[in-house]
Amino acid sequence: xxxxxxxxxxxxxxxxxxxxxxxxxxxxxxxxxxxxxxxxxxxxxxxxxxxxxxxxxxxxxxxxxxxxxxxxxxxxxxxxxxxxxxxxxxxxxxxxxxxxxxxxxxxxxxxxxxxxxxxxxxxxxxxxxxxxxxxxxxxxxxxxxxxxxxxxxxxxxxxxxxxxxxxxxxxxxxxxxxxxxxxxxxxxxxxxxxxxxxxxxxxxxxxxxxxxxxxxxxxxxxxxxxxxxxxxxx
Ligand code: ADP
Ligand code: MG
Numbered sequence: 001x002x003x004x005x006x007x008x009x010x011x012x013x014x015x016x017x018x019x020x021x022x023x024x025x026x027x028x029x030x031x032x033x034x035x036x037x038x039x040x041x042x043x044x045x046x047x048x049x050x051x052x053x054x055x056x057x058x059x060x061x062x063x064x065x066x067x068x069x070x071x072x073x074x075x076x077x078x079x080x081x082x083x084x085x086x087x088x089x090x091x092x093x094x095x096x097x098x099x100x101x102x103x104x105x106x107x108x109x110x111x112x113x114x115x116x117x118x119x120x121x122x123x124x125x126x127x128x129x130x131x132x133x134x135x136x137x138x139x140x141x142x143x144x145x146x147x148x149x150x151x152x153x154x155x156x157x158x159x160x161x162x163x164x165x166x167x168x169x170x171x172x173x174x175x176x177x178x179x180x181x182x183x184x185x186x187x188x189x190x191x192x193x194x195x196x197x198x199x200x201x202x203x204x205x206x207x208x209x210x211x212x213x214x215x216x217x218x219x220x221x222x223x224x225x226x227x228x229x230x231x232x233x234x
Pocket of ligand 1: 014015016021022023041042043044045046047048049050
C-alpha cells in the first residue's frame, strides 16, 4: 500500500512578540493512500496547524511533509500555490463560500483553476443538491452549504481531502449526514482524507485515529471496523 502523506519530525513555532509558541513539537506519522484519518485533540493541541502544513497553507519551522512522494515542506511560491491547487481539497468549519455566487458558481470557480476538473452540476447532484444549483449560500441551510463546500473541494479531483472541524458548526443530525458524505467519497473515490476534530466520537469512523496533545502525537490507533457515521453518538 502506498503512503499518501508522510510527516517527519514536524515542528511549528509561532513568534508572539517575546514568546515562542511551540504549536507542533516533532510530529511524525504516515497515512496510507485511500484511508480516512481522524486527527483528534483538544482545542490548542495543534490540529489546525498540522492540517495547514500538510495542505501547504503554511510552512513548517522544522521537519518534513511529503505528499504523494513530493516534499511539500520546502516548496516556495508559486510552487506552493500550484501544489494546493492541484492536489488538495479543503473543507472548513465555516464553509467559506462566496456569498454573491450561487452553489453552482462557487463550485465552478474552483473548477476553472484546475486541469481535468469534474462537472460542477454533476458533483452538486452527487452531494444531494441537484435541486439547489442556482441558490445562493444565504438561501441554503448550514448542512447544504457544507455540501456545496464538499463539492467545491472535490471538483479538482484532489489527491487529498482535508477537513478542519467540518461538522463543528452543524447540528448533530446534519453533522452525521456530512460525515456520511465524507466517508462515501473516501470509499468510492479511493480518496485519502484527513479530518480534524475535537470530538472523540467522530474518531470511531476513522480507519486511523491520530491523537494530538500539546503539539505532540499522543497515540495512533487503527480501527479494525470503523463505525458507519450513522452509528456515531455524542
Ligand atoms: P487546534 O486547531 O488544535 O485548536 P491550533 O493549531 O490552532 O490548535 O493552535 C495550536 C497552538 O498554536 C495554540 O496554542 C495556538 O494559540 C497557537 N497558534 C495557532 N495559530 C497561531 C498564530 N497564527 N499565531 C500565534 N499562535 C498561534
Ligand atoms: Mg483548530
